[in-house]
Amino acid sequence: MHIVVCLKQVPDSAQIRVHPVTNTIMRQGVPTIINPYDLFALEEALRLRDRLGGEVTVLTMGPLMAEDSLRKALTFGADRAVLLTDRSFAGSDTLATSYALSMALTKIGQEFGGPPIVFTGKQTIDGDTAQVGPGIAKRLGLNQLTYVARICDLDPQAGTISVERRAEGGVQVLETRMPVLITMLEGTNEMRRGSLDDAYRAARSQIVKWSAADAGITELAKCGLKGSPTIVKKVFAPQARAEKVQHIASSDLSTDALAANVMAAIFQKQPALEGDLLRFAAGQ
Amino acid sequence: MSDAPKTDTPKTAAGRAGTKRELPEHFKAYRHVWVVIECEHGIVHPVSLELLGEGRKLADKRGVELAGVVLAGDPLTAAQVSAAAFEHGADLAYVITDPILAHYRNESYTRAMTDLVNSYKPEILLLGATNLGRDLAGSVATTLLTGLTADCTELAIDDEGSLAATRPTFGGSLLCTIMTLNYRPQMATVRPRVMSLPERQPGRWGRIVEHPLNLTEADIITKVLRFVADRESDKAQLAYADIVVAGGLGLRSAENFQLVRSLAEVLGAEYGGSRPLVQKGWIGADRQIGQTGKTIRPKLYIAAGISGAIQHRVGVEGADTIVAINTDPKAPIFEFAHLGVVADAIELLPALTRAFRAHLSVNRLAG
Structure with a gap:
């Protein structure tokens, strides 16, 4: 079975700094990583391949340096990596991104065999939209399974799959027909350590690089900024709250005395809270 | 929406997008503000009521009506959910009642939503950023080929009458305001508890517009085998x-x-x-x-x-x-x-x- 995992190279957001004067992002020296949510998708794909046979292809869209993430995915055990890279993709929002990726997935199907399963993470850590997965599913007519916690059953012959899906207030057990798009929930598996063989293979592997034209994209108006219905109107730093913080002095006080002052300050701010707490304590 | 930070220098992105073009003629008929009223297992999700409060302000600013969208499996649920929408500010409710809609499924709900949008043409469509709302919003926006902004923390109407949706960006280091100027509807999702709950107005009532689903169970590939509710x-x-x-x-x-x-x-x-x-x-x-x-x-x-x-x-x-x-x-x-x-x-x-x-x-x- 051929499985494709879409992943994204993202800046390690915990380390992003904002320039205090210009409010621009200081990207220099910020390390990039595979979007952590995508690793759950990759691991799930590798497990299915190990169990059922076949191949795992990883696909990403991004600048040339996104090759780093693809090579990393190969060291974990992916069989093939495709980088979709073209200046015409610059400024893509999620609608334009899902268009380009869906065209590349079609091309992957033609070149390497149609995938019954396309995986993505539930969302990225830089955009946090969770929109590209459903966008790909809709464009390719794949049955959509988001927030999947577990694959319960998969029958390649019958072409059926059933999964547990995290829904509001419970878990839905869904059964559908492949091809499907699955977005994996976090914490559902643990990424393997790649083998030494995989590391050697990854170092030697040729990464497939496709331009828009290579991926069969002829309608450039659907790509990049032109193909994006949303527009970033303004980017700005948040303002401090108008009301200044009331500091509770901590010097020259024992910790217990400080705690008493903090408690008193809380009750002063929220007079009703003391009564609420006493009622709660009385009910204990 | 902006899944990816668009450029390294936000100022450029903002400047580049600063020109407003005339809304294409076929989108000018799009009016009114809609909120999808999320209901699973008979319970209206509070985020939908919070959105009605916010939607009310947007509709008043635009001088248009506020509608709740109710997708229900049976008439009793439809009536209860519509009533909740009216009591929290909706002027009318678009209602589709069909047993197929008793459980959320992407195919049936996407079909219902896109059908309603194409029939009644809202200018703004708001959904809760729940697992259901995010699953649905991405599919609906892609089907309609319109813009969708996820997880907004502030919604406003700008001087030219467009929805200005603000959300954190770059992994939450900055805020950005995103607009969908030349497409309709303008779609946005908002997470639970970001907006405050509007006061319930008991007895407040509105118009109901019923619409058929135009689907049979045989058309839908995905089946719900069971639902395991979380223990409290x-x-x-x-x-x-x-x-x-x-x-x-x-x-x-x-x-x-x-x-x-x-x-x-x-x-x-x-x-x-x-x-x-x-x-x-x-x-x-x-x-x-x-x-x-x-x-x-x-x-x-x-x-x-x-x-x-x-x-x-x-x-x-x-x-x-x-x-x-x-x-x-x-x-x-x-x-x-x-x-x-x-x-x-x-x-x-x-x-x-x-x-x-x-x-x-x-x-x-x-x-």
Whole structure:
């Protein structure tokens, strides 16, 4: 079975700094990583391949340096990596991104065999939209399974799959027909350590690089900024709250005395809270 | 929406997008503000009511009507959900009732929503950023080829009458305002508890517009085999808790997180933590507070050893009183906390637990 995992190279957001004067992002020296949510998708794909046979292809869209993430995915055990890279993709929002990726997935199907399963993470850590997965599913007519916690059953012959899906207030057990798009929930598996063989293979592997034209994209108006219905109107730093913080002095006080002052300050701010707490304590 | 930071220099992105073109002729018929009223297993999700409150303001600013969209499996549910929509500000409800819609499925709900939009043409379409709302919104926006902005923290109408949707960006370091100028509807999702719940107006009523589903069960490939409801005790009730105590990396070790739980226990509070704690595995993902975790609006929020990055700030700003404990007097959390203590949380948390326990037991005896 051929499985494709879409992943994204993202800046390690915990380390992003904002320039205090210009409010621009200081990207220099910020390390990039595979979007952590995508690793759950990759691991799930590798497990299915190990169990059922076949191949795992990883696909990403991004600048040339996104090759780093693809090579990393190969060291974990992916069989093939495709980088979709073209200046015409610059400024893509999620609608334009899902268009380009869906065209590349079609091309992957033609070149390497149609995938019954396309995986993505539930969302990225830089955009946090969770929109590209459903966008790909809709464009390719794949049955959509988001927030999947577990694959319960998969029958390649019958072409059926059933999964547990995290829904509001419970878990839905869904059964559908492949091809499907699955977005994996976090914490559902643990990424393997790649083998030494995989590391050697990854170092030697040729990464497939496709331009828009290579991926069969002829309608450039659907790509990049032109193909994006949303527009970033303004980017700005948040303002401090108008009301200044009331500091509770901590010097020259024992910790217990400080705690008493903090408690008193809380009750002063929220007079009703003391009564609420006493009622709660009385009910204990 | 902007899944990817669009450029390295936000100023360029903003400048480039600064020109407004005339809305294409065929979109000019799109009017009114819609809110999808999310209902699973007979319960209206509070986020939908919160959105009605926000949708009301947008509709009034635009001088248009506010509609609730009700997708229900049976007439009784449809009537109850419509009533909830009217009592929280909707002027009318678009209702599709069909047994196929009893359980959420992407295919049937996407079909129902796109059909309604194409028939009645709203200018703004709002959904809750729940698992259901996000699953549905992406499919609907892609089908309609329109813009969708996820997880907005502020919605407004600009001078030219367009929806200005503000959300954190770049992993939560900055805010950005996103617009869909030349496509309709303008779609946005908002997380639970980001907007306040409007007051219920008992007896308020509106018009109902019924619409057929035009689908049969045989058309739908995906089947719901069963639904396993969460046990009440398993659910972290963070979003709707009155008091929340949370910890961050300032706790320095997973063991020290117990100090947060102890204080929470004395206060009858829920507990949670910042995103790094989830990434380190100190707490479960359902306890994460912030943009990508839970948004909370408690009466009292105690943040211990949390620096207060934007992505955390937007998740807690709705709290009535924020108490920040941090060793770094320059930590961003002091820019939006109400009470600040420059101290080591590892020492102060147990002292606070002792102080509250003593105060509550003494006064209980006295009472």
